[in-house]
Amino acid sequence: MADSQNKWTAPVVRKQFLDFFAGKGHTIVPSSSVVPHNDPTLLFTNAGMNQFKPIFLGTVGKTDGGKHNDLDDVGKDSYHHTFFEMLGNWSFGDYFKKEAIEMSWELLTKVYGLDPNRLYVTYFEGDKSAGLEPDLEAKSLWMNVGVADDHILPGNMKDNFWEMGDQGPCGPCSEVHYDRIGGGRNAAHLVNMDDPNVLEIWNNVFIQFDRQKDRSLKTLPAKHVDTGMGYERLVSVLQDKLSNYDTDVFSPLFAKIQEVTNARKYTDKYGKDDVDGIDTAYRVIADHIRLLTFAISDGGVPNNEGRGYVVRRVLRRGSRYARKYFNAEIGNFFSQILPALVEQMGEQFPEIKKKQLDVKEILDEEEEAFARTLDRGEKMFEKYAAQAIKTNTKKLSGADVWRLYDTFGFPEDLTKIMAEERGLETDDAEIEIAKEKAREASKSVKEAALTFAKLDVHQIAELDKSGISRPNDDAKFLKGDSHGKIQLIYDGKDFLKSTEGLPSDKSCGILLDKTNFYAEQGGQVADTGKIIIDGVAEFQVLDVQAYGGYIVHNGYFKYGHLKAGDEVICEYDELRRQPIRNNHTGTHILNHALREHLGDDINQKGSLVDQDKLRFDFSHKTQVTLPELKKIEDSSNSYIKQNCKIYAKDVDLDIAKGIEGVRAVFGETYPNPVRVVSVGVDVDTLLAEPRNPEWRKVSVEFCGGTHVDQTGLIKDLVIVEESGIAKGIRRIIAYTGDTAHEVQRLALEFGQKIAALEKMPYSPEKEAEVKATQNELAQLTISTLSKEELRTRFAKVQKSVMDEQKKKQKAESKTALDTVTDHFAHPDNKDSKVYIGQLPISANPKAITDVMNHFKIKAKDKTVYLFGGSETEGAVVHGVYVGTEHSSQGVTAEHWAAAVSEVIGGRSGGKEPTRTGQGTNAEKIEEAVAVAEKWFAEKLKV
Incomplete structure (x- = not known):
């Protein structure tokens, strides 16, 4: 068995893993986001290798560089989590099965000191229907490191063929399982049987295929290794615990939960042994704060769609556990647990420390919104449950389950938990029918x-x-x-x-x-x-x-x-109203900044405030320059960061008009009294000394709209557009709050993409990537300032590619011309009047044209039919110039090229005596050359 718990504390376990593989020549890379923003095939990162998917697919260079779990199971057993930490090591074509298996065994048995007799390994048994052979190589390699034959087990597609989604990199895998009980028994029959005491701790995935949309498998150009070790499970094994939750991975969170709720201590009881359900609630809360914190930090903002809805479901599920079992006040519960998690994991994962305030605000907003309907929803559930019990159906109707979601925001899985607590069933098909009927x-x-x-x-x-x-x-x-x-x-x-x-x-x-x-x-x-x-x-x-x-x-x-x-x-709808408040207060702050930096002639000409953005129209004779926009955006955010309180009061209209610097829309009719909204200074203070010139430094407006309580809730203001809409009228569109953070994330992400392009050596792949990136950048909605900065950087990358293209073009044109002129200059060809052949160049139409033009001008009597490209490149171009001698004999470029195009595909165009084309069948270049030669020879015979 491993050494004592004191030695293998959770931080030490993680550090030892990193140190071991660093010592084996691996590079330690930062943790990847749990939100795979660039991968539409996944809601959340379900494996450590997701960040390296482009490498496995061969779409980027190396320098760029699990299984699903069930929410319903979390809290009920000792090893399910919505969020878990994965320790992994990867090889991108550097080593494969042998080295991966040897390192796995060395780390587990020699470094961590696990008893080899309690370890079991699996290998892929093959699948004839999928055309896949057994992975006997892996089996042999495990035997070579010393694993007993009866501890090596075959596994099927479900357990031993790993796929990260419906499409993408995949391959056979080889798992390592650990028997918590030991004691000389053979637990082989319990492997992959969902036994809590015989659990998988590590998986070696041998990436060698790419799953296509049609479910077929393509072999990858290089073989890779992706391994994943369940950190929480490993810690429990090394600390000789029967539960992931009974370790110092979770104990700091349990301590914080107890401090916040004054509940009894956590005792690691399950099922019927957890009589009051409090241990289960501890596990649910501790697990859920981990998922919520990392998901929100990585941009997974709660909403009603996709991954956003998963985050919302988890938070609401956890909120209900907190209220029911801990009698906690819902509204800021999870944010009270948050500091303990940040203290525990913030050093290893600095992003959660950096985003702590944002996470707190989002958690509180979400909880507060749910708290408004939680009481009423539970009452309605009790009414529905009572009806089900009274009628002896023992089942909640699908219509009731759907109504609890649609009216009170209860996710279906939360209602199912509540039903289970009352001994009631639900019917998924009925729920779906009710949902569709309502829609x-x-x-x-x-x-x-x-x-x-x-x-x-x-x-x-x-x-x-x-x-x-x-x-x-x-x-x-x-x-x-x-x-x-x-x-x-x-x-x-x-x-x-x-x-x-x-x-x-x-x-x-x-x-x-x-x-x-x-x-x-x-x-x-x-x-x-x-x-x-x-x-x-x-x-x-x-x-x-x-x-x-x-x-x-x-x-x-x-x-x-x-x-x-x-x-x-x-x-x-509070969750819709909140960003509207952000945007309305943001509009006031922007209006103030515009006057501050562009002058007093700035007057509001219109505005739109909705949940997505703020739009502000104002009088100004010229375009706002980028330096001016920067000052406006910076001073707006400076105002926001002061976290000023928002004051509002109804004031007699004539008195209100006397406040120094008050902003109003010219020509607008205001009620009397008028509502005065001030950012940072009490309205009564303004009225006590209305002509004080200091008030010009304060945003003061007549406004009947809704606003935040403190400017800090706005988070940030990002200008995404400045344009003219009429003579002397300009328009600014800006984002605030979570939307502002999202466009900032997009800008950062796009900056990383450009950085990768900057490092990428010149190649056809880089040309294609630059072209695609240009289109993406044009359509990207981000900060105007960030976009200009990215455009400047990208222009340099683009210029470097164009310079390389020109160099390549020049070199290929020279190679092409030299090849043809050398042919005619060779003593054996002194009487030759024709050249037909494939040139040692890429599918470069300019090089072909340059050669044709040379002969058209300097050697008009010569005829050339030229081909560029290759099957490997997957592209082909061709061009013909018919010399004066052959054109007089009836040879036409049009008919000649048409004959070649029948083989090589595509069409050709141009005026006699030339013709150029781009083929579609690059694999038929040699055949096309032969057809060109044959057609010409037969034409001259006529």
């Missing part, structure tokens, strides 16, 4: 709701006359849900007291006495969200408009009906 029902009404009829002056007068009050919408400036009472239903033509009788696919509008929804105005888009009576009716709000002080919530019913007098919950 189909919404399709037909969404467009109608977004183009809903406006209230005209007569209808507004009708509302006034009938005594319908204008709603109080002060709650739109507050966070969280609010309550209101239905006043009327508007069907696009008439006002109704109830939606009873309205067709189910009919969009309509709702008028409330109070609302927290923001109606579109002042350049800020309307909120979306829901108007609900839980379990009775749900109205999806797609648009909110104000008419003469009346606010109409336009949308459609997902289920149920509402009537005048109903008390409802008003729930705007």
Whole structure:
């Protein structure tokens, strides 16, 4: 058995692995992102080799340089994780099976001191249906290092043929398994049987194929090794623990969870032994904070699609465990555990230390949004569960599971956990049917709701006359849900007291006495969200408009009906509202920076604030220069980083106009009183001394929009476009918050791509990569400043390629001409008038043309038919010049080239006596040369 736990602490285990392979000539490289931004085939990195996929495929040079797990299992057993650390070593064509197996055995048995009798290895048994032979070489190599024959086991495609996705590099693998129990027993029959005490700790993958879209396998140009050792499992083995969680990989996180929750200590109990479920909750929280932190740090922002939804699901699952088992307050729970993880892993993974504040803010935003519906959702679940128990069906209906997600944000797997706790089942097929039914029902009404009829002056007068009050919408400036009472239903033509009788696919509008929804105005888009009576009716709000002080919530019913007098919950989409707040406050800060750096003649001419961006139009006679944009962006971000508080107050319009430096839109009619929004200075302080010139250093505006509480929440402001839209009117588009961080990440990533191109030696591959990169850069939406910097760098790369192309072109033109002139100058060919042949050049049309032009000008009587390229290159060009002597004999370039094109493919073009073409069948160059010779010979015989 390995040495004591004291020796093999988790950090020491990692360091020893790195030191061992560094001593074997390996290069230590930084950890790759868990979010594979450039690989659409993966939601998350599922193996350490993902970062090296281009190398395995041969698409980049070396200098650039698992299996899936089940969320439902995490917390229930001792070894499943949503996030795990992989220790790996790779070879990119330098060594293969023999060396990989020898190093594996040496590290495990000699360095870590594991008992060879407790280790088992597997090899690929082959698969006739896939045309794959058994990997007997691996089996033999394991025997050579001393593994007993009965500890070497064959494995099938599932266990011993490794693929990172539906497409890409793959190959046979050879696993190493460890028997935690030992004691002289033979555990071979338990290998790959999901036994917690006989577990895989290392996998040697021998990359030699590339899986195609059609599922066929192509052999890679070079053989590679990819190994992966489960860090958490290895630590548990070396510390002689039966659980990954009962080690110092997790104990610092458990200590922090206990500190935050005041719960009992973690005792590593499972299943029925974990009577109160608290140990399971410890494991879930500790595992989930690891995934959330690394995923968000690497750009995996929570949302409702793809990998973003996985992050959201994990956070909500963990939040519910924290609330149910630790009685924790949801809203900032995970961010309280975060510092312990950063302290534990921040040195090895500096990115989580750098992004700690961003991760905290995102975790808190997500938790807060979920907390708003968690209580109500759990109540509805209990209602649905009670119905299932009462009717003795013991199953939640698919419609109920879907509604818990659609209305309350409960991911399906979370509802399944809650159902399991109550002894209830769910049906995936039923859930899918309910999901599709809801989607189909919404399709037909969404467009109608977004183009809903406006209230005209007569209808507004009708509302006034009938005594319908204008709603109080002060709650739109507050966070969280609010309550209101239905006043009327508007069907696009008439006002109704109830939606009873309205067709189910009919969009309509709702008028409330109070609302927290923001109606579109002042350049800020309307909120979306829901108007609900839980379990009775749900109205999806797609648009909110104000008419003469009346606010109409336009949308459609997902289920149920509402009537005048109903008390409802008003729930705007907080996760959509938050970036809108960022962008609106960012607009104020940008407006201030523009005046600061471009002068007082800057006046707002329009704006748009939505969840994606801010757009600001302003008066300015000339284009804003890049140095000016830099100053504007820098001072905006300086203001943001001060984390100033946002103040707002309704003020008498005449008094408000007297505040020094206050910004307002020229020609706009403002209400009295007007809402004054100040960034960093209390409005009362401004009013106490309104003419103070210092206020010109403060962003102060008349504004009825929604804003952040502190500027720090905006994170960053990135200008992505500056353009002219009319004479004397300029437009700036900028991003804030997570979107700003995303474009910064894209810029950094693209900079790395250009850096790789800068190092790449000249080759046809580099030419192709430069061309592709040029197109990507043109379409890239990133900071205007970053884009200009990247363009400058890329222009140098492009110039170097063009210089090399010119050199290559010149050299190939010379080679081509020398080849042909040498032919005619040779004593054996002194009477020759024709040259037909393949030149020792690439598929270079310019070189072909240069030779043809030479003879057209200086040796008009000679005829040449030239070919360039090769089968290896996969390209071919050809060209013909018919000399004066042969053209007089009826030889035409057009017919000659047409005969050749029948073999080599493609078409030719040009004017007599020349013709050039690009073929499609590079493998038929020799045949094409022969056809050219034969055609010419036969033509002269005629």
